[in-house]
Amino acid sequence: MRNELDSKLLLRVFDKIRQSGEKRDDKYFLNGITAFTDLDGYTLFIEDSKVKLQYGFHNQYHYDYESNDDYEKFEKKLKEIDSGY
Template identity: 35%
Template sequence: MKNDLNTATLLAAFEIVMENGEETEFGKRYEGIEASTDYDGYNIYLKGNGVELHIGFHNTYNLTYEQEHLKESFLKKIDAIVAPTVIDNHH
């Protein structure tokens, strides 16, 4: 997969979900995105809208989805979660 996702944005979304989300069986859910990590924290996962994103060591990632529109919707949710933080940081 070509590296077209901004891992800094993805990691920021992960942090926001973990800070603000409600507990789930696997991690935390916020704004329709579920975030979880493995026992050592080297692998993190973001799930929602039929999409699963795995971010591993050295910011490698794997995005799994069945339809392109699901991926687009998922990435828009990620951007929406992170956007207020970006705006806040400029003031």
Template identity: 35%
Template sequence: MSTDIDIRQALRVFQIIADKGEQRGNRHYFKGIYAMSGFDGYDVELTDEKVTLNIYFHSRFDLGYKNQIDKEAFFEKINKIDALRKSKDKS
């Protein structure tokens, strides 16, 4: 488990994907990231198929990845999606 995760940012990105993403089965897809929530809404998952971030109740999380390059690419996608919100706020 890593401690360098911005849970608030990840949850914002989850909401952006849920709002703007394309429905694919039980997940939403937007700009390279899939988002899915548990049936009760207390846990969410963000994944790009190489990296998976699961966020649980009380901001606990698990981050799964095979290598640092995949992890960095995943968080670059997360940052780009979050930046869409920031640019909208400036308008």
């Protein structure tokens, strides 16, 4: 299944997690979501315990999850962070 990604939402959420989240090592944590980058900063990773999202150069992205329910809960968390911070 291919999911459509709103890249502007993703970048806003990533920034809000970095601004408002708790930093541990090179990762940021907020409302059950973890956000971090690779060493060069070109690839973003946003994940929770069941869904992993990798977003990279030229708007390429990849989701890793087992159930559509997990994906929907993850997307809801991202939207809550976007609207709440």
